[in-house]
Amino acid sequence: MSEKFDVIVVGGGLVGAALALALDRQGRSVALVESRPEALGALEQGWDARIYAVSPGNRAFLQQLGAWPDASRLGVIRQMDVRGDQGGRIAFAAADAGAEALAWIAENRWLLAALWRTLQQDSNVTLLAGVAPQQLQHSAGEASLTLADGRVLRARLLVGADGANSWVRAQSAIASSIKPYGHSGVVANFACEKPHGDIARQWFLGDGILAWLPLPGNRISMVWSTSQPEPLLALDHDALAQIVASTGDYALGGLQVLSPAVAFPLRLITPDSVIAERVALVGDAAHTVHPLAGQGVNLGFQDAAGLAAAMAGVQDCGEWLTLRRYERTRKASVRTMQLGCDALFQLFHAKQTPGVAWLRNTGLNLTNHLPLLKKQLARHALGF
Numbered sequence: 001m002s003e004k005f006d007v008i009v010v011g012g013g014l015v016g017a018a019l020a021l022a023l024d025r026q027g028r029s030v031a032l033v034e035s036r037p038e039a040l041g042a043l044e045q046g047w048d049a050r051i052y053a054v055s056p057g058n059r060a061f062l063q064q065l066g067a068w069p070d071a072s073r074l075g076v077i078r079q080m081d082v083r084g085d086q087g088g089r090i091a092f093a094a095a096d097a098g099a100e101a102l103a104w105i106a107e108n109r110w111l112l113a114a115l116w117r118t119l120q121q122d123s124n125v126t127l128l129a130g131v132a133p134q135q136l137q138h139s140a141g142e143a144s145l146t147l148a149d150g151r152v153l154r155a156r157l158l159v160g161a162d163g164a165n166s167w168v169r170a171q172s173a174i175a176s177s178i179k180p181y182g183h184s185g186v187v188a189n190f191a192c193e194k195p196h197g198d199i200a201r202q203w204f205l206g207d208g209i210l211a212w213l214p215l216p217g218n219r220i221s222m223v224w225s226t227s228q229p230e231p232l233l234a235l236d237h238d239a240l241a242q243i244v245a246s247t248g249d250y251a252l253g254g255l256q257v258l259s260p261a262v263a264f265p266l267r268l269i270t271p272d273s274v275i276a277e278r279v280a281l282v283g284d285a286a287h288t289v290h291p292l293a294g295q296g297v298n299l300g301f302q303d304a305a306g307l308a309a310a311m312a313g314v315q316d317c318g319e320w321l322t323l324r325r326y327e328r329t330r331k332a333s334v335r336t337m338q339l340g341c342d343a344l345f346q347l348f349h350a351k352q353t354p355g356v357a358w359l360r361n362t363g364l365n366l367t368n369h370l371p372l373l374k375k376q377l378a379r380h381a382l383g384f
C-alpha cells in the first residue's frame, strides 16, 4: 500500500520547511520527511549560536508564508563595518541604498520554530518526523520513497532539502565537487558591554575572518572562520570572551559568553546538476558557500521560492521542462555568490603573494570613498 502526493520533500530544515509551505500555498499535496523527531518546544529554548542574516527579499517570502517569527529575538543590521588586515576599511549602510535595514538577524532554531508551527497549525502538509528514508527510486514517470518503517510514498517530484551531506543527492547518483576550505566556522553568542548600534562588524585577519552580528539588546553573535578551531573550542568561557573581545579591538567593550562555541567545517560543494528525473535539490544539498557573507540560507530560501515559482500553474509539477526552468533560473545567482565568496576568501588568504595584502586593503579603502560603488554593495546585501 502506498500514499501518493504531488511532492515529497526530504529534510525539514529551514529550506525544506519553507518549500513545503510554499507548495502547500499553491494547493499541492506535500509530504515532508524529517529524520529528526519534531520537538517544537525545544526549538525555542536558549540562544542558538547558528544565526543567519536574512535578506529583506527572503523576509518578505517568509512573511508571505505566515512564518516570519516575532521580533522579540530578531536583530537588525543597519550598517556594515569591514576591516582589512593592514588598515583597510569599508563601511556602508542600508540608508546608502535608501532602505530601512540591510538584513535581519535570526537564530536557526527561532526561524525553524516559526516555520514548523505554521506547518502544523496552518497547512495541509503531511508531516513525517522522526523517520528516516531507506530507499529512493525515480524514473521518467514518478519518484518513490520507502521509509524505514516500511511505508512507501510516491510523487511526481521528490525534493532533496537534506543538507550538505544530502542522502537524496547520493541516491540520485548526482556527483559533486567538494572543496574543503581547510577552515571551520566557530560560532558563539555573547553579551556585550556597549551597545552595538545595529552594526555588523567584520575583521579580515591574517589567518581568519571574524564577524560580529547584532542580536537584540546588548548581545552579538560571532562567526569566526579559522584554520585552527580546536584551541578556541578548548577555551573556558572567560578566556574565549577575552580573546574574541581583544581580536575585535574591544569595539563593544568586554564580552560574556551566552552560548558555548561550536564549529562546523567550511566546504564549497558544487553538484554537477541540481536536478535528475523527478528529483530536485535545494538549499545546502544543492550548494554551500563560505559563510563570510552570511548568505548560505538566503540562497536556500531563494531556491525554495524559485522552485515554487517554476512549478506555479504547471499541472505535472515534476516534468523535466519545469525542473530545467528551475535549474536555469538559479544557476547564475548561486554561481555568482559561490565565486564571489570564494574569491574574497582566496584574496584574504593569499599571504605569500607579494602585493596582495596591499591590494586588498587599498581596495577596501578606495571602495569606501566611492559612494556609487558603496550604494551597489548595499543593494547587493539587500538582494537587489
Ligand SMILES: Cc1cc2nc3c(=O)[nH]c(=O)nc-3n(C[C@H](O)[C@H](O)[C@H](O)COP(=O)(O)OP(=O)(O)OC[C@H]3O[C@@H](n4cnc5c(N)ncnc54)[C@H](O)[C@@H]3O)c2cc1C
Residues within 6 Å of the ligand: 010, 011, 012, 013, 014, 015, 016, 033, 034, 035, 036, 049, 050, 051, 052, 053, 131, 132, 133, 161, 162, 163, 164, 167, 168, 185, 187, 223, 262, 263, 264, 282, 283, 284, 285, 291, 294, 295, 296, 297, 300
Ligand atoms: C553548527 C553550524 C553552524 C552554522 N552557522 C552558520 C552561520 O552562522 N551562518 C551561515 O550562513 N550558515 C551557517 N551554517 C550553515 C547553515 O546551517 C546552512 O547553510 C543552512 O542550514 C542550510 O539549510 P538547509 O535547510 O538547506 O539544510 P539543513 O539546515 O542542514 O537542514 C537539513 C535537514 O534535513 C534533515 N535530514 C538530513 N538528512 C536527512 C535524511 N536522510 N532524511 C530526512 N531528513 C534528513 C536534517 O535533520 C535537517 O533538518 C551553519 C551550519 C552548522 C552545521
